[in-house]
Amino acid sequence: MTYFLIPTLSDSSSSLIMGCAPNASHSPVFLLLGLSRAKVPHNLLFLLFLAIYLTTIMGNMTLVLLISRDSRLQSPMYYLLRGLSVIDMGLSTVTLPQLLSHLVSDYPTIPADRCLAQFFFFYAFGVTDTLVIAVMALDRYVAICDPLHYTLVMNRQLCACLLTFSWVVSTLHTMLHVGLLLPLRWVGDNWDNVNLPHFFCDHRPLLRASCSDTHSNELAIFLEGGFLMLGPCSLIVLSYVHIGATILRLPSAAGRRRAVSTCGSHLTMVGFLYGTIIWVYFQPPSQESQDQDMVAAVMYTTITPLANPFVYSLRNKDVKSALRRLLGRGRVDS
Known part of the structure; x- marks a missing residue:
């Protein structure tokens, strides 16, 4: 989900000074070599990612x-x-099954059409994930700052509209970046394969491997992608500023603890998601940037979707009670 990336001079200049050879192609076969340098045996990685994927689902x-x-x-x-x-199940399914198949393959290739399809769905699920996290911050704001009107304001129809809006914005955003990728060309090796130092078709590795001028792609990431990042971030920050001020005004300590507990799970997921973004994408550029991209991708595709159900089940009494009713009687009350 590299719409969070701020292009650096080194990234943009390297693509500008490169030229495409006559044999450059718009539809090459990509050789995904992201885990080829891993010191852990591939069979152990396979078992690890399989366990993570099954647990996530x-x-x-x-x-x-x-x-x-x-x-x-x-x-x-x-x-x-x-x-x-x-959304989290979709985000994991876009990348992890392919990763598992590549871990048991000596030739982890993916054709250009499947690569762009994977890029599209990963981007769509990833952007929607950040937007829904922001909508949930708005929900917590109304619940704590205006509890008397909570059921009136945050009704099922509004929630459905907000989810639909998130999907529409995410799809349009993704279509823009897919459209900017289509004119790009890549130069293959002697076997017409393009080496991609990643384990799936992510944005920055694709741009870095292209021999075309990627200035338009990087400008779109910086302007449109940056705006799409700042919007949800601003909504989350403003919501919790008002929530914090409201909690401090509550007369009883018990009331303050209850209010904080209703936000604890959501704040944990915000920390997982945006903590990863800040940690990886807002560090000064360095020669380890490709490894940082890999770490970020692993966090997005495995840790965050895996953490979601456990954070909300372990920290939420209602969910734990519903799970006990389901396990205890074999069904849940309707």
Whole structure:
């Protein structure tokens, strides 16, 4: 999800001074070599990522099932949480199954059409994830700062509209960047393969490997992508500034603890998501930037989707109670 990247002079100048040879292609075969330098044996990596993927799917699917079937989990917060779980399952499925197949293959290739399709869906799920996280901050703001009108303001129709809006914005954003990738060309090796030092088709590695002028791509990342990042960030910060001020004005310590507990799970997920963004993408550029991209991609595709169901189940009494009812009686009350 490199819409968070701020292009550096070294990145842009390197693509500008390169020229494309006559044999450069718009539709090469990419050789994904991101984990080829890993010191851990591939069979162990396969077992690790398989366990992570299965746990992610099972955890988020359980959360979706509980929220869908339990009458006590029908508030707007859980409606948004169910949408987030679906997005997280999609985000993991876009990359991890392919990664697993490549870990047991001696020739991890992907054709250009599948590469662009993977790029599109990864981008779409990733951007929607950040937008829904911001919408959930708005939900917590209304719940704490205006509790008397919470059910009136944050009704099911508004939540559905906000989720739809997030998907529309994400899809348009992704189509823009896919459209800017289509004219690019890449030079293959003797076997017409383009080496991509990544484990899936991410934005920065694709631009770095291209022999075309990527100035327009980097400008779109900086302007449109930067705006799309600052919007959700600003909404989250402003929401929690007002939430914090409201909590401090509460007369009882018990009331303050309850208010903080309702935000704890969401703040944890915000920390996972935006902490990774700040840690990786806002460091000064260095020669280890490719390794930083790999770390960021692993965080997005594995850690954040994996953490979501556990954070909301371990920190949320309603979800734990619904899970106990499901396990104890084999069904959830309708």
